[in-house]
Amino acid sequence: MQTFIKLNYYQLKLPCFISKIRSLNSTSYRKYSSLNKIAQGYQPKDVESNKYIKWSEKPSQTKTTTEKHWFTMILPPPNVTGNLHLGHALMATIQDVICRHKRQKGYQVQWIPGTDHAGIATQVVVEKKILKERQLSRHDLGREEFLNEVWKWKNEKGHSIVDDLKRLGCSLDWNNEYFTMDKKQSRAVNLAFVRLFNEGLIKRKKALVNWSCSLESAISDIEVDSIEISGPTEIKVPGYDKNITFGQLYNLAYRLHGEESQEIVVSTTRPETILGDIAVAVHPDDERYSQYREKQTFLWHPFRNQPIPLIFDSSVDREFGTGAVKITPAHDKNDFELAKRHSLESVSVISEKGQILPEFVHFSGLKRFEARSKILDSLASQELLREIRPHSMSLPLCSRSKDVIEYILRPQWFVHCQGMANEAIQAVRDGRIQLHPKSFENDWFRWLSDCHDWCISRQLWWGHQIPAYLAKSKDSELWIAAESQEEAVEKAQKQLNSKNISLERDPDVLDTWFSSSLLPFSIFNWPSEEFRQSYPLDVMETGHDILFFWVARMTMLGMKLTGDVPFRNVLLNGIVCDAHGRKMSKSLGNVVTPQQVIYGTSLKSMQDDALQSHNSGVLGADELKKSFKGLQKMFPSGIPECGTDALRFTLCSHNIKSHFINFDVAECYTNKLFLNKIWQATRYTLGAHEKVNMTVGEGSLENLELELMDKWILSRLADTLEVCENSLENYNFHTATAALKNFFYTNFCDVYLETTKPGISDGGSKAKGHCVTLSTCLSLGLQAMSPFTPFISEELQQFLPKPIDFDSSLYKNSQLETEVNEILDICQAIRQLKSRNKVSKKHSPKVHLFAQNKEAINILNKYLLEMKALTLCNEVILETTSNPISKEDYSLFSTAGHLCSFGISTNSEFKLPQSGKSGKDLNNLKLERLQKELEKYLERTSNEGFRKSASEAVQKRNFEKIQQLEVEIKNIKALQS
Structure with missing residues (x-):
């Protein structure tokens, strides 16, 4: 595959820096190539200092409909409550890499930043702050003064996340930054609510919601954390002096109405809700209760003193407890659905503050878990408490307040989603929206095919107040949605046919997910038609954990309110x-x-x-x-x-599409050392230019006669650039970073750079080719690195020639790469044998190569100087004598693949180590390893399935490997004879 990369390096630079670099002549390049201008070692603080300030000052660009090659994306807004965490850093880095890569390809990029008002999270933080500093609650302050405090806190503290993003190197369009409660967003939120209300998609109804008693608000499913409890466990619950015990199962008896000698025992983890039981349910096939199937049976409620029915429902789990369960629809989601199927009324027990309601006189005003013990005492006194035993359970907690979630029936605003969900399903099915990774499509279809109504009411003060008004006239009342009170009055007078009306605005605010679901178009001035210049977005990148909570809702509302999908691609990253x-x-x-x-x-x-x-x-x-x-x-x-670049590079070194991403600080520090390796390679390259009296940028690859290793490293560079390009296009960043690390670390620094030292030291014709190749590889390699490591890339690029147009097909040479790989394997075998036997420079080691055939002689003869540099030996000699090899002439002897055997001669100072394995033992171990490897290949190639399914090229490679292994095994056996 041919890749032609038109490198557009200067699009990443500031205008002032562009003009400075473009004006450089040869003399200037010499000035910048001086080693005095580059630090001796890589210091992240010095390299990164103030660069993000310069980048953030870059003028924003305005997109017009006539311009082409635009790429548009928005930053999912982090909560304004604190600093950047690693999850944010991963997400922001991924997006920055995408944007920088698009700029390199010539796109004009619009990447819009913003922050989210984060209703619950922000309100909780400010409430704690006020309580700690002034011993006042928000109710003590009142709504208006409390909101003033929140805005004050937001303005003082809310910019830290923005500063963190800038320090991370994010090349965002800061001049178009948004906040989810700014005027533009508020207008869009109100209008969206009104339009959906007018279409009948938003309705008010009484339903069961997740409720935080300490916040006194409904919360979304994503704000509910479930903890698994294996048995009796004490949990600290807000508002209680003592810990509350969970993880127990209570068996309570219900006596049959009119037949007190008979009873049915129910099992529950929540005995306090018995006050709201409206029935007892069993499975219709449960033989333990078969005698009640043919007749209507009632049980006597021990606290409300009234009969409740025994009902049969297939949803009852026969394995849970006694197989009979109490039904409390006002405080349990499953019970709520069951009650609807059987047309049963609900009885509420617990208030929004978490207290028992007044109608239950004996327990009125008690906190729910305080009432639990008194209810159990009462049941025991009535001889209805049968057993309490350990029980594994899942306990739902509010992620913000750590309160135990209560399920409460109350009037809320709901969005009817199923129709919009069907449209979102179709958008993915027909490819208008593509999910990456594709495996999430099944989740998408499953979630949206059964999409429940979405509760968007929140009983908070901080957020978008719901634009709904309860309008009352003398004879009737109704709810009206309007963008302003004046509009609401006008609508109410018309619909109620009365001039004499009163209005009361709903005090609740909207779920934060509602406002953030509008962002793909609201930030571009929707409903003004100008939003279509930037809509839909090219990519939406976010964590897979909010695929339903945010991505699906953006899709539903975007398609409903604009008629088009909000984005073409969705890239989902894992959890750090x-x-x-x-x-x-x-x-x-x-x-x-x-x-x-x-x-x-x-x-x-x-x-x-x-x-x-x-x-x-x-x-x-x-x-x-x-x-x-x-x-x-x-x-x-x-x-x-570690520095910012090492952090970014480490985050992208993982497969970001994996479900979980395990971040290791040690790996991050290793990547800092890797960047220092590139830094030192740049210093070496600048020093090499000075040594041969060349200016950086002088000469070109086309006009120089290059050595084999020059051509090899350029082939490796071409392959690396191809891998990077393909990987970035497919969001496989870990493949790109691995290729870059292998190129710079293994190919460039550990091999090629070492082979240039003799030529540069001699200063002959080879030196110029080496210098141009060195600077070209660094320049193009750093260009490929720059989306991942922008700070060090920009810092080092100023000392190097600007990247050239590089047609990889002209430099790729697979045959040469195979040949050099074989040479490197030989060098590794030599180094390993030296290392195991503690052969050092003082022993004056010389390597003698014994080729297997004429073809091997021709290959080896071309790389003797390079092998000398890479093995750190005084000399590498290719023996061409036809006389038998005498092992006694050498201190050490072994084989190195199928091309050759080798011996190492030393001076008299060398003595074989007393401890450890002898050369013979080491060769025996190598023989054993090679034989096992040969058996593996023979087994594979003899398999009928392999012969039928493997391609001709794969089969050829396997048979060649078998031949090579057989040759080396033969050579080792010859050494032992």
């Missing part, structure tokens, strides 16, 4: 975990922030952060102990400084 695959948690002490990785931090500083979280109420005392223990175990010496 620690090095051991555990979800990052403050209580585990494994949370790592981007800033800690970039700048480094001590163990004490990390412990101080945990202590601060404890003091602010985020971590309990037990969690703090766990955190300290986890920090001590994972980071005993703290975190070393």
Whole structure:
């Protein structure tokens, strides 16, 4: 496959820097190539200092309909509540890599940044702050003053996430930054609500919702964390002085109405909700209750003193407890659905504050878990409590308040989604939207084929207040949606046919996901038609965990309100975990922030952060102990400084499409050392130019006679650039980073650079070719690196010639690469034998090669100088004598693949090590390994399935490998004879 890369390096530069570089002549290049101008070692702080400020000052571009080659994307808005975490860093880095790559390909890029008001998260933070500083609740302040405090906090503290993004090197269009509660977004949110309301897609109804009693608000499913409990476990619940025990199953008896001698025992984990039981249910096929099938049976409620029915429903789990379950539809989702099927009314028990409602006189006003013990006492006194035993269960907690979720019936606003969901399904089926990875299509179809109505009411003060008004006249009332109170009055007068009306606006705010679902078009001034200049987006990149909560809802609302899909491609990244695959948690002490990785931090500083979280109420005392223990175990010496580029490169070194991404700080530090390797290679290249009196940028590849190793490294460069291009186009960033690391580390620094030293030292004709090849590889390689590591790439590029147009097909040479790989294998075998036997330079080692045939002689003879440099030997001699090999002439002897055997001669100072294996033993081990490898290949090629399914090229490679192994095995056996 031919790849022609038109490198457009300067599109990534600031205008002032562009003009400076373009004006350089040969003299200027000599100035910039001086080793005095480049630091001796790579220091991330120095390299990254202030570059992000320059990048953020770049003028924004306005997209017009007449221009082509635009690429548009938005940054999923991080919550304005704090600093960037590693999940944000991964997402932002992925998007920045995509945008920088598109700029390299000549696209004009529109990447719009923004932050989310994060209703619940922000309100909780500010409430805690006010309570701690002033001992006041938001109710003490009142809505208006509290909101003023939130805006003040947002303006003072809310910019830290923006600063973090800039420091991460994100090349965002900061002049078009949005906030999800700015005027433009507010207008779009109100209009969207009104239009959906007018179409009958938004309705108000009484339904069961996730409820946080401490927040006194409904919350979304994504804000519910479920913890698994294996038995009796004490949990700290907000508002309670003592821990509450969960993980128990309670068996309670219901007596039959009119037949008190008979009873049915039900099993429940929530005895406090017995007050709201409206029935007992069993499975229709459960033989334990077969005697009740043919007659209507009632049970006597022990607290409401009224009969409730025994009903049969196939949804009942016969394996749970006694097989009989209490039905409390006002506080359980499954019970709610069951009650609807049987046309049963609900009875609410628990208030929005988490207290027992007044109608239950004996327990009125008690907190729900305080009422639990009194209800159990009462049941025991009535001889209805049968058993309490350990039980495994899943306990839902509010992720913000850590309160135990209550399910409560209350009037809320709902979006009817199924019709829009069907359109979203079709958009993926017909390819208008493509999901990456494709495997998420099944989740998409499954979720959206049964899409429940979406509760968008939140009982908060911070957020978009719902634009709905309860209009009342003398005789009637109705809900009206309007963008303003004036519009609401006009609509109400018309619909109620009365001039004398009163209006009351719903105090609730909209779910944050509602406003953020409009972003693909609201940020481009929808409903003005100018939004279509940038809509739909080319790519939406985000975490797979919000595929339904955000991506699907953007698709549904986007298609409904604009008539087109909101984006063409959806790229879903995995969840960042620690090095051991555990979800990052403050209580585990494994949370790592981007800033800690970039700048480094001590163990004490990390412990101080945990202590601060404890003091602010985020971590309990037990969690703090766990955190300290986890920090001590994972980071005993703290975190070393790695720099932004190393962090970005490490994040992209993982398969971002994997479900989980295990981040290891040690790997990040290794990548810092890798970048230092490139830095030192650049210093070597500049020094080489000075040594042969060349200016950087002088000469071209076409006008020089290149050596074999020059051609080899250019072939490796061409292949690497091809891999990078294909990988970036398919979002396989880990393949690109692996190719770059292999090229710079293994091919360029460890091999090619070493082979240039003799030629550059001599200063002859080879030196010029080496210098041009060195600077070309660095320039083009850094250009390919720059989407991942923009800071160091820009820093080093100023010392190198600007990248050229590079047609990879002119430089790719697979035959040469195969040949050099064989030579490198021989060099590795020589180095390993030297290392095992502690042969050093002081022993004056000389290598003698014994080729297997004339073809091997021709190959080996071309690389003797390179092999001398790579094996660190005084000389490499190709023996052409036809006399038998005498092992006694050499200190060490072994084979090196199918091309040759070799001996190492030394001076008299060398003595074979007393400990360890002898040369004969090592050759025996090698023989054993080669024989096993040969058996594997023989087994594979003899398999009938392999012969039928493998391509001709694959079969040929396998048979060639067999021949090579047989030759080497023969040679080792000859050595042993």
